[in-house]
Amino acid sequence: MAADILYALILVLGVPALLALAVGWTSYLAEMLWLSTVRPRIVAATVLVALGFLSVLLRVVFGLAPMAPLSFSIALILAPYAVVPLSNYLSYRLRGDDDRSLGWKDFIFEAKRQDQRRSYEAPRNEQ
Amino acid sequence: MNFTIALLAGLVLLLPGITALVSWNLQGATHGAKRPELQLSSVTALFVALGIAIVMHVLGYALVSLFWAAAIELGTHVTPVGEIMQNPYEMALALSVGTSKPASGTIETFLIIILFECLLAWRLIGSNGLDIAMESSDVRSQGWVFQHIVRPLRHGYTPIAYVLTTASHGEYGIGYEGIVADIRQGENGELKSIGLAEPQRFIYQIVTDDPDKPRRKPRLATHDREWVGGLVALDGSVIRNIVIHNVSNEIVDEVEETPPAEDGAFETLPVETIAAPAALAPPKKPRARRKPVVPPDQPPPVEAPES
Numbered sequence: 062m063a064a065d066i067l068y069a070l071i072l073v074l075g076v077p078a079l080l081a082l083a084v085g086w087t088s089y090l091a092e093m094l095w096l097s098t099v100r101p102r103i104v105a106a107t108v109l110v111a112l113g114f115l116s117v118l119l120r121v122v123f124g125l126a127p128m129a130p131l132s133f134s135i136a137l138i139l140a141p142y143a144v145v146p147l148s149n150y151l152s153y154r155l156r157g158d159d160d161r162s163l164g165w166k167d168f169i170f171e172a173k174r175q176d177q178r179r180s181y182e183a184p185r186n187e188q
Numbered sequence: 189m190n191f192t193i194a195l196l197a198g199l200v201l202l203l204p205g206i207t208a209l210v211s212w213n214l215q216g217a218t219h220g221a222k223r224p225e226l227q228l229s230s231v232t233a234l235f236v237a238l239g240i241a242i243v244m245h246v247l248g249y250a251l252v253s254l255f256w257a258a259a260i261e262l263g264t265h266v267t268p269v270g271e272i273m274q275n276p277y278e279m280a281l282a283l284s285v286g287t288s289k290p291a292s293g294t295i296e297t298f299l300i301i302i303l304f305e306c307l308l309a310w311r312l313i314g315s316n317g318l319d320i321a322m323e324s325s326d327v328r329s330q331g332w333v334f335q336h337i338v339r340p341l342r343h344g345y346t347p348i349a350y351v352l353t354t355a356s357h358g359e360y361g362i363g364y365e366g367i368v369a370d371i372r373q374g375e376n377g378e379l380k381s382i383g384l385a386e387p388q389r390f391i392y393q394i395v396t397d398d399p400d401k402p403r404r405k406p407r408l409a410t411h412d413r414e415w416v417g418g419l420v421a422l423d424g425s426v427i428r429n430i431v432i433h434n435v436s437n438e439i440v441d442e443v444e445e446t447p448p449a450e451d452g453a454f455e456t457l458p459v460e461t462i463a464a465p466a467a468l469a470p471p472k473k474p475r476a477r478r479k480p481v482v483p484p485d486q487p488p489p490v491e492a493p494e495s
Contacts, residue, residue, distance in 0.1 A: 083304055087311045095317020130257035131265075137254070170316050177323055181343045 089141035096148055099173050103155075104148050111143040112136050197284065200302055204244035205237030207306040211313040220341065221333045223373045244305040249277045252301060276301055331377050336432045337368055345434040349384060352392055352428040361428070363392045363410065364420055368432070379424045387420045388413050 097104040115136035116127040125132040146166070153165035156172060163171040199206075256275050263272070274291050276298035282288040312318065323342065326334040337347045347368040355362045366384030374380050390410040398404055 083307060087304070087308045088315075090308065091311035091315045092317060094312065095315050095321065098317065098321055129261055130254055131261040134254055134258035137251075170320055173320050177320070178343045181339065 086138065086141065089145050093141045093144050093148075096145065096169050100148060100152055100169050103151050103169075104144065107144045107147045107151065108140060111140045111147065115139055115143070197280075200299070201245070202237060202241050203302055204305040204309040205239070205241035208240045208309040208313045209233055209237050211310045215314065220369060221330055221338050221371045221373070223328055223330055223377070224375050240309055244309055245277075247308075248301055248305045252277055273297065329377065330373065333371055333373060336434065337371060340434040344437045346437055346440045348433050348435055349382065350431040350433075351382060351384065351422055352430075353422065353426045354428050355426060359393055359395075360411075361392050363390050364388065364416070364422065365390065366416075366420065369419055370421075379427065379430075381421060381423050382427065382430070383419055383421045385419050387416045389416050389420075390414075 093104065093108075112133075116132055119125045119132045119135055120127050125135075149168040150165045152172065153161070153163075153168040156168075160168070160172050160175065163175065252275060256272070259272055273294050276294050279288070279290050279294045280298055283290055323339075328334065330338060340347055348365065349368050350363065350365045352361060352363045364384055364387045366387030368382065369385035370381075370383035372380040372382075390413045393409050393411065394406045395409050396404055396406045
């Protein structure tokens, strides 16, 4: 009986939680992949920094070997959550004062969209 | 493997690609400008679906292999709950060539992985990133609708259409002016219908200024403008031609904030001809008169007392 209740609890709580986690993670991963097409160098740098930092953290806290599958898997799962905001923030800091009004959270996409808008506003024969 | 199972397995393998196509089509459904959906039976769509499915499976296999290796490593740190199951991808391959039978739970795991890949494909196609990357190219083959309606809408402009219809009486015809709310094209890009929000209806006429000189160039005049409100949908067969002007949203907001006239009716814009750009400009606000500049060494002018 207790085992059945535990099983039902896992189903009721675990499945939606895993689903929410999967939705969130895929969303961040997709954003990271598209960000890499817009700002390849910044995103590549932040991926390396995030993976390195997480590997060191896992080594210090749990004693996991840095490039072993377990450590690398955990770092890979957590990396998109760090890379997306970090890339946006770095791009925000590196760009000029003109773009500071956009806010840093979605900075790369917003800045790209603003560039496109400027090009759209150019005379028709220059588009 | 019999034919039915093989077909089902093929569909499951194609599922991430099909999901990407569905996501693409649903994105198109939310746009104001629509063309027929990308059919799976078309060669391009099938190629795209297959390509995305292969990419997703390569990525999935790499991740699953990594996580399986991580699970084996985890077993050295904590006490394992049970035996580790076979890698689902390797199971699927072995099952397809008939070298082994699936272990308990492996098929379910494989299906969950496929669903996860579908989710990733959906997110990739539905992301803002794709929209930004593809912004300058007309990937939906919408042609002039893309250049003059879709792109302006994305960049803070409101497309306003002037539609002349074929409904006519003598030298008069009926036309509409309104914001493009919906426009549909056929498979070859031809106009199927257009929906105008908050439209004005007017009567147009081709007139010559001097009846004694019939060879002089005629012009288009409009009469009896009236607000219709709501939305008017015009079928492609009744449309004679369309002129589209894109007005900055800031100007539209400014016009909307203009209070209506005292009798409750909305102030109509002074439009004389259909294609006149001045028709789109907001009504000019009356400017305050400048005070006459008075040199500092002179006394200000004294107003004459009212009689």
